[in-house]
Amino acid sequence: MNGETTVTAPIKAGRFRWSIVALLFIATTVNYIDRTMLGLLAPSLEKELGWNENDYGNIVTAFQAAYALGFLAMGWLIDRFGPKIGYSIAICIWTIGHVAHGFAGSVASFMAARVVLGVGEAGHFPSVVRASSEWFPQKERAYAIGWVNSATTIGVILTAPTVALFMVTFGFDWRETFIVTGLFGVILLGLWLWLYSNPRESGKVSQAELAWIEHDPAEAVEKIGWSRVVSTREAWAFATAKFLTDPVWFLMLFWLPKYFASTYNVDLKVVLLPMVIMYLLSDVGSIGGGWLSSKLIQRGHSVNFARKITAIVAGLCVLPLLFVSGLENMWLAVLLIGIALAGHQAFSSNLLSIPPDMFPKRAVASVIGLGGFCGGVGGMIMAKSTGLVLDATGGNYTLIFAACTVTYFVAVLAIHLLSPKLARVESI
Template sequence: MSVEAAAGIPASRPGGRYRWRVCAMLLAATTINYIDRQVLGVLAPFLQDEIGWNEIQYGYIVTAFQAAYAIGLLCAGAIIDKLGTRIGYAIAIAVWSVAAMSHALAATVVGFILARFFLGLGEAGNFPAAIKTVAEWFPRRERAFATGIFNSGSNIGAIVAPLMVPIVAVAWGWQAAFLVTGVLSATWLATWLLWYRAPEQQPRLSSSELQWIRSDPPETAVRVPWARIVRFRQAWAFVAAKFLTDPIWWFFLFWLPKFLHSEYGLTLTGLGLPLVVIFVMADVGSIAGGWLAGRFIKLGWSVNRARKGAMLVCALCVVPIVFAVRADNLWVAVALIGLATAGHQGWSANVFTLTSDMFPRHAVGSVVGMGGFAGAVGGMMIATFVGFLLHTTGSYVPVFLMAGSAYLVALLVVHLLAPRLEPARLETIPQERPAA
C-alpha cells in the first residue's frame, strides 16, 4: 500500500470511472424526461383534429402540466432527501412513466388534463434527484462538469422527440408514440432499481474511486428557509428573471409545432427537421452563453459586468423573433426562432449562475427552487393566455412580441434589484429561535 493511501490521502487520479456510468444514467433519464414531455407538443396540431379540442382547451391541458410541475418542485426535494436518491428517483420516474403511457388512453380533454397533471408531478422530481445523485457520486471539482453532461439531456430530448414521434405515430398511431416513450421510462426504472446503489454500498466501485469521491472536506448541511431568503433583493432578482423568461421556453416547447403547422402547413413527418434545427441551435446557445460570460471575465471585466453583458447579448438574440411570425419563408422563420431559443438557453445558463454569484452554496438550492417555482407559475399563466389569445384572434403576433421583449425587461429588473450583484449577507439576519 502506498504512503498516500495509508494516510488516507486520495490519489491525484482516481482508480476507476464507475461514477461516470452513474452520470450516463442521469443523462438518459433527463433525455427521456424531455422526450416524454414533448410528445404532446409534436402531436398537438393533429390531436386537435382527432380529439376535437380548441385552443383554450389545449391551453388548459398545458396549464395542468405546469401546475403539477410547480407543485412537484416544492415537494420533490424534501421527498428525495427523506427517501434517498435510489427510491426517490424511482418513485418520480414511475409516476411519470405511468402518466406518459396513460395519454394513450385519453379520449377527451379531461383525460389529457389528468394525464398531463401526473406527468408534470412526476417529471418535477428529475432535476432535484439528479443533482443530489451528482453530489453523492462526485467530488466538488467534478460536479459542474457532471451536471453539465446530464443537463444536456434536455436538449437531446428536444431533438430526439420530433424525429422519433412522427415515425412511430405514422407507423402505429398516435397512441403508440405515448406508449413507446413510456416504455423507455419504465426500462430506465427497472435498470436503476437493479443496478444503482449508494457509493458505499456499490460492490463494483473500487476503493480508490470511493476515496476520490469522498476526497472533499466534510460538508455541513445547513438548511436556509425561504422565509429568510425572500428578505433579499438578490433572491427576487433571480425569481423575476425566471418568472418573466421561463414561460417563453415553455411556449417554444408546446406551441412551436402548432405554429409551424398552422403557418406553413407542415405535416407530422415534415415537422421533424425544422424542430431539430431549432433545438440544435438552442444547444449551441446554451454552451455559447456560458462561454461568453467566462470570456468577458478573462478580458478583465467584473463579474457583474460580464454576467449582465452576456445576458444582454442573449436577450438581443431573442428580439428578432418578432419578425418570425411574418416570415414568408419557412427556413427564415426557423432561423429566427432558432436564434431565439439559442438566446434563451444562453440566458438561462447565466441566470442560474446568478445564484452562485450572490448566495453561499448552502442557500443556492433554496434560491433555485424558488425561481423554478416562479418559472412554472409563469408557464401556467402563459399557457392559459396563449390558449385564449389564439382561440379569439388566431394570431401569434402578440406572443412573439412578448417573447422578443421579455428578456430585455427581465434584465432591467435584475439590474434594478441587484445593480452590482452584491452577495446576500444571510448572516446579517438572525435565525428565528424555536418556541419554548
C-alpha cells in the same frame, strides 16, 4: 459587476464527474421526450377529438399548474432526501403520468394526465442542479449544466422520430405509443438507482479529482428550512427571472408544432428537418452559454460579472423573434427561431448556475423549486393567454413573439436589483 475578489483554483484532475453529466443528459432527454410528445401529436388529436385552441390551452395550463406546484414539493423532497431518492420518486410519478395519456379521451382526462406528468417532471431540474453542485466546482458548474440543459433540445428532436418509429414503423396508434414509451422512464429509473451517488460515496473518484470537485469553500452541514430560503432576496432574484423567461421555452415547446402546421402547413412529426435545425441551434446556445460564463470566471472575472454579461448576450440572441411572424419563407423563420432558442438556452444554463453560486448545497434544490414554481406560474399564464390571443387574432403570433423578446432584459434587471453582487448567502 466586476469588483469581487476571485480565488485561484487548483489544477483539474480526473474525468469521472463527466459520467454524471452523461447520466443527467440521458435523464433530461427522456424527460423531454415524455413532455413534448403531446405537443407534437396535438394537431392530429385536435382533429380526432375536436379540440379548439382554448381546449389545448387548458390542457397545457393544467400541466403548467401542476409543474409549478410540483416544484415546491420536489425542491423540498430533494433537499431533504438527496437527489438519488428524490429524483427516483420524481421519475416514477412522471412515468405514470406519461402512460396515462394513452388512456385519456376527453379534455378533462388529458388535463389529469398532464397534472401527474407535471408533478413528476418538476423534480427534474432541482435534481440536476443539486447533483451538479455536488459533482462540480463553481468555475466548471455552468459548463456542466450547459451540457445537461442541451439535452432538453435533444429530447425535443428525438420525440418526432420516436413517434414515427412506433406509429409508422410499428403501426401503433397514439394511445399505444404513449403506453409503450413509458418503458423509457422505467429504464431511466434503473440506471439512476444503479449509477448515481455523491462523489465521496461513489468509490470511483480519485483523490485528485475529489480535491478539484471540493475546492470551493467548505459549507456548514445543516438542515435549512423552507421559510429561511423564501426570506432571502437572492432566492427571489432567481425566481423572478424564472417567472419571466420560462414561459418563452414553454411556448416554443407546446405551440411551435402548431405554429408550423397553421402557418406553413408542415407537420413537424413528419417533416423533421426544421425541428432538427432549430433545436440543434438551441443546443449550441445551451453549451455556449455555460462555456462563456465558466470561461469568464476561469479568466479572473467575478461570478457576478460572468453570469450577468452572459445573460445579456443571451437576451440579445432572442431578438430575432421580432421578425418571425408573417415570414413567407419557412427556412428563414426556422433560422430566426433557432437563434432565439439558442439565446434562451444560453440564458437558462447560466441562470440555473446562480443558485449554487449563492446558496449552500442543502438549500439549492429548494431555491430551484421556488424558481420552478414561479416559472410554472408564468408558463401557465402564457399558455392560457396564448390560446386566448390566438383565438382572438385568428392565429396571429406577432404580439406573442414580441412579448417574448423583452423578458430576458427585464429578468437581468430584476436579478441585478435584487442581488447586485450575487453575493453568497451566509446567514441562511
